Structures are given as C-alpha cells and as structure tokens.
Amino acid sequence: MENVVTKLLGVKYPIIQAGMVWCSGWRMASASANAGILGVIGSGSMYPEVLELHIRKCKEATSKPFAVNLPLLYPDIDQHLKSIVENNVPVVITSAGNPKKLTPFLKDHDITVIHVVSSSQFAIKSAEAGVDAVICEGFEAGGHNGRDETTSMCLIPAVRSAIDLPLIAAGGISGGAAMFAAMALGADAVQIGTRFVASDESSAHLNFKNEVLKAAEGSTELTLKELAPVRLLKNAFYQQVQEAYNRCAPVSEIRDILGKGRAKKGMFEGDLDNGELEIGQVSAMVNQIKPVQSIVNELIMEFNEASSRMQAALIVQ
Numbered sequence: 298m299e300n301v302v303t304k305l306l307g308v309k310y311p312i313i314q315a316g317m318v319w320c321s322g323w324r325m326a327s328a329s330a331n332a333g334i335l336g337v338i339g340s341g342s343m344y345p346e347v348l349e350l351h352i353r354k355c356k357e358a359t360s361k362p363f364a365v366n367l368p369l370l371y372p373d374i375d376q377h378l379k380s381i382v383e384n385n386v387p388v389v390i391t392s393a394g395n396p397k398k399l400t401p402f403l404k405d406h407d408i409t410v411i412h413v414v415s416s417s418q419f420a421i422k423s424a425e426a427g428v429d430a431v432i433c434e435g436f437e438a439g440g441h442n443g444r445d446e447t448t449s450m451c452l453i454p455a456v457r458s459a460i461d462l463p464l465i466a467a468g469g470i471s472g473g474a475a476m477f478a479a480m481a482l483g484a485d486a487v488q489i490g491t492r493f494v495a496s497d498e499s500s501a502h503l504n505f506k507n508e509v510l511k512a513a514e515g516s517t518e519l520t521l522k523e524l525a526p527v528r529l530l531k532n533a534f535y536q537q538v539q540e541a542y543n544r545c546a547p548v549s550e551i552r553d554i555l556g557k558g559r560a561k562k563g564m565f566e567g568d569l570d571n572g573e574l575e576i577g578q579v580s581a582m583v584n585q586i587k588p589v590q591s592i593v594n595e596l597i598m599e600f601n602e603a604s605s606r607m608q609a610a611l612i613v614q
Contacts, residue, residue, distance in 0.1 A: 298597075301463045302486035305409060305429060306388060307362045309333030310597060312476070313432070313465060314589070315490030316366025316390060317440060317575070318342035319565040322500040323351040325493060327358035328589035336363040337390060342561065345376035352384045362387045364411075369394025382406050393441065396426040413467070415443025415452070417459035424460045431460060432488050435468025439491050439577035442468075442519055442526045450482065457483030471579040473599025477607070489596075491577035497588045502567030505574060508532075512580035523548045524555060530574035534559065 563572015
C-alpha cells in the first residue's frame with residue numbers, strides 16, 4: 298500500500314493511530330508502529346517528565362517511526378519540544394493553534410510536521426506555514442473538534458480541492474471500508490482514534506473502554522462550544538452541562554461546571570459519572586477490545602474487501 302504518505306512517514310500502511318489524551322501512551326504508540334502504521338504519543342495530558350519517559354520507552358519498544366501529538370496551546374510546550382528534539386522524534390502532529398508558531402523550528406530539526414485542521418481555510422493556512430501534510434478532521438471525531446460541524450464526507454473533498462499536500466482524513470473512520478471511502482474522496486491516508494481507544498494497549502481505564510463498547514447511535518454529542526468544542530459520551534457530567542445550557546447559564550458557570558481534570562477523571566481513572574468521556578460517533582460500531590495488531594489486520598482486510606467489492610460493482614458489461 299505504498300503511497301505519498303507511507304513514503305513520507307516511513308510506514309507500511311497509510312494509517313495513523315491518533316494521539317488521544319489519556320489513551321495514547323508509549324504502549325499503544327509502539328504497538329501501532331510495530332503493526333506497520335504510525336503510532337502516536339498524545340502529549341496533551343502529560344507533564345514534561347512524563348512525555349520524556351514515554352518517548353524513551355517507545356523507542357525501546359520499537360525501531361519503527363512514531364510521532365508525538367503536540368497541542369500548540371500546551372503551557373509547557375518548550376519543555377515538550379526539548380524532549381522531542383533531544384530524543385530525535387521523527388514526526389510531530391500539531392493541533393489546536395496556528396502552525397506558523399512551530400513549523401519552522403521543527404523543520405529546522407528535520408522533523409516531519411503534520412497539522413490538524415477542521416476546514417479548507419485552515420488547510421490552506423497550514424500549507425502556507427510549510428507543514429508536510431494535513432489531517433482534516435470531520436465533525437464525527439471524538440475529543441476536541443471544529444465548531445462548524447462539517448462532516449468528513451464534506452470536508453475531505455473540500456480540503457483536497459484546496460491544497461496539494463498529502464491529505465490524511467480523520468473523523469468517523471473505524472473500519473477498512475470507511476478508510477476506502479475516505480481515500481475515494483481524495484485522502485491519501487486516514488487517522489483513526491476511537492477504534493484504538495478500545496485496544497489492549499490503550500492507556501484508557503477499563504471502565505471507559507467498556508463504556509465505549511456500550512455506545513449506540515446518538516450516544517455522543519459535540520458540546521462546550523463556548524469553551525473548547527468536544528465530543529462526549531452522554532453521562533451524568535454531560536447532563537449537568539446540558540441542564541446549564543437549558544436554563545441559559547452564563548459561560549462562566551459552564552466553565553465552573555467543567556472545572557479541571559475532567560478528562561483524566563473519566564478516561565484515565567474510570568469515573569463514568571463525573572468524568573469527561575471523549576469519544577467519536579463511530580464508537581457505536583466498536584464492540585470488542587482487541588490488540589492493536591488485530592485491529593490493524595482487520596483494517597487492511599476490510600479495506601481490500603471494500604476495494605474488491607467496488608471493482609466488481611464498477612465492471613462494465
């Protein structure tokens with residue numbers, strides 16, 4: 298499956314395991330890398346010394362390329378950058394900010410830079426900033442998301458027509474058929490998060506993994522747009538937020554309800570009532586916890602099956 302993205306990243310398959318806070322540590326990143334895709338350490342929830350440890354352990358566990366996801370709003374970003382450069386991390390995926398801020402610095406250190414966008418306008422700005430590739434993330438995705446609610450089916454072709462850079466699609470993709478569809482729309486690769494949350498190597502709490510397996514259509518919603526839009530499973534915390542919205546509570550009260558550490562409480566510590574449970578719409582299609590290698594094998598098998606079906610359907614008699 299060699300293409301522009303596999304060549305850029307040095308991987309076997311055009312798949313990126315998303316860097317998700319509290320879920321994407323060195324175990325999942327190294328398992329993903331060893332399975333032939335780009336593994337990613339999610340640094341947004343890590344103190345600098347914790348990221349340093351995860352990078353070192355990942356390098357011990359794999360000789361394959363891996364990446365660090367780096368939210369540009371992270372308060373100790375200089376220390377994260379120091380760890381990334383000193384440990385020769387080959388790829389950085391930036392998000393939640395202007396890519397002009399760090400792209401020149403990263404490129405000067407021979408680091409491949411990918412930026413996450415939610416619109417074709419931001420994709421153009423990313424290209425102008427000099428990034429190597431763009432991840433366009435549709436409204437279906439879990440975690441922090443764009444405010445415009447543009448679905449992947451609309452976003453992928455819009456971004457494809459706007460830029461010439463390698464394009465990676467994210468949001469609503471958990472199987473090989475969806476991967477095939479994304480590439481048919483113009484993507485060169487896909488980024489998958491939700492499916493890997495429910496993996497053996499994910500650092501998410503087992504309570505959260507099991508809650509993901511219970512999700513059905515309509516179990517998630519994009520909320521908290523006034524603060525930082527995030528897609529969540531509907532639990533007691535979500536209901537508390539919705540009650541505040543229903544009585545037109547001021548943003549200051551909603552901020553107080555959110556407080557601090559909600560994502561850690563829910564996703565890492567397993568508090569299903571009071572925690573923030575970030576996950577994508579496609580959680581409704583995830584029904585089993587499996588090793589990363591098995592998930593990747595299934596993705597490739599399903600992709601090939603989808604390709605064969607389409608070739609058969611398009612044969613002109």
